[in-house]
Amino acid sequence: MRKLTEAEQDKIKVLTKHQVPFTLIEPTGTGLRKAIMDATGPVRSFLESKNIHEYGLQEQGPKNKVLFPAVIHEGSRVVRSKASLYRPVTKNGDPRIWFYGLSNFAAPNDIVAITYFDDSFQIFNLTQLDIEGLVGSAIRNPLQELILEINTVENEVAFELLAMLRRVASSGPIPSVVDADTSVGRTLETALGIDINSSKKPDYKGIELKSFRNNRTNRKNLFAQVPDWTLSKFKSSEEILDTFGYERGDDFKLYCTVSAINRNSQGLSLRLDNDISQLIENSHDPAIGDFVIWTLDKLHDRLMEKHKETFWIEAESSTIGGTEHFLYKLVEHTKKPITSQFDLLVDQGIITLDHLIKRNSKGKVVEKGPLFKIKPKGIGLLFPPSETYALI
Structure with a gap:
């Protein structure tokens, strides 16, 4: 993956602040044309750590392809899509991943963020989207709602414990x-x-x-x-x-x-x-x-x-x-x-x-x-x- 720009690093800080677990991938021009991307080590580790998919257990060939629901975020709207995870018969079965329709939302060498929530892959173009502006917007938008929902789920136990502590503190x-x-x-x-x-x-x-x-x-x-x-x-x-x-x-x-x-x-x-x-x-x-x-x-x-x-x-x-x-x-x-x-x-x-x-x-x-x-x-x-x- 290429070196991230300062703007992209700032967007990552926003995601980290809101406790959004994610991985990154960089589609190439060839990959966008052929609708194919390598599932890199960080991507595979993310999928395994979240119990989503383990390529090591997947057989090669088209019949063993696994499809997941996916949502591509454009900011003000979303596009329903599918994620394809597979290992081809050729090239030693190197792990592959693709999101249908991604070519319409990403340019070569953009950095694409991948998270998983609500039983679906959630995809957004880190390079092109104004992450901080969308999250902090007074106008509700799908990306803002996604990040707030993830943050709420990630903090569910913390909020429960905080309420218990406040009850203890209120007793003097x-x-x-x-x-x-x-x-x-x-x-x-x-x-x-x-x-x-x-x-x-x-x-x-x-x-x-x-x-x-x-x-x-x-x-x-x-x-x-x-x-x-x-x-x-x-x-x-x-x-x-x-x-x-x-x-x-x-x-x-x-x-x-x-x-x-x-x-x-x-x-x-x-x-x-x-x-x-x-x-x-x-x-x-x-x-x-x-x-x-x-x-x-x-x-x-x-x-x-x-x-x-x-x-x-x-x-x-x-x-x-x-x-x-x-x-x-x-x-x-x-x-x-x-x-x-x-x-x-x-x-x-x-x-x-x-x-x-x-x-x-x-x-x-x-x-x-x-x-x-x-x-x-x-x-x-x-x-x-x-x-x-x-x-x-």
Whole structure:
């Protein structure tokens, strides 16, 4: 595909802002004349990710062609069409796609956007259409209605959760259910009727909840992830504890923050090795050196799994009758973190790692991490532009 113009990039930003999932294709002059386009890698990935079509399972030849309804958007009107997905007998059965009538709406090397909604392909010429003008128009038009409908569907669960949070907030300050640093989150989940468990999955229908006190500038939890023990010199959290831990009361523990910027009091630091896509924890003791490893792919996967969609909920803390109370006031709604930024933010010390390991008086080793955390200023660097909602 050719390089996108600035105008086309701006139109993509409008679609992204409205959470429209899409892929792009560039019809050539030959393709428009012959009514044929290659289903490129990005197109195939989009179709598979949306469970629309998988070319790898499709047999070759005309009889195995698959047709879908399609709608071509011109702005003020739409044209009903069909999409043809097939693999020819020739040329190794390379995947093909075509939208009937596309030649009437696209010139060679225009960029065409493809999305899928209401059981139909929705097609519009990104190069020619005034996307921002149509979406923001005071006069209703089919493209505007499509994007608003997609946005509503994409946010359906978020709006449901937001309504629940506003009901909780309207009841005023809520007494903490436990006396602990984590009480701000546990109290909210209890009020929402969400089971408190240690699952790695998001808290509410795919949305992760992260609550914090507004009078603190503490780092915010991203996710917990143990190292890849098969790649690491140390093979367990217990080995880390035995090497770097210290006595505290009845416990032997290692509670510390590790950063890529400097070494902590235990002599520990993080190091990124982008050549082999690993995050490495290192000791200043040359006899130990590098002792645990995380693959960046695994960390990226955990970030996407945990924070595909997140509500960061700010609470006002107060003490009433000797008990901490929370008034939940504000939500920052983020989606789809930029995984490449994760590496940069680790390297800059904006994302850090906390060890939370201890051996209690009974000799049992408990590990609550390793916990990856982000400084408040890093939220806007890790996630695309977010939405903010007042709860009261």
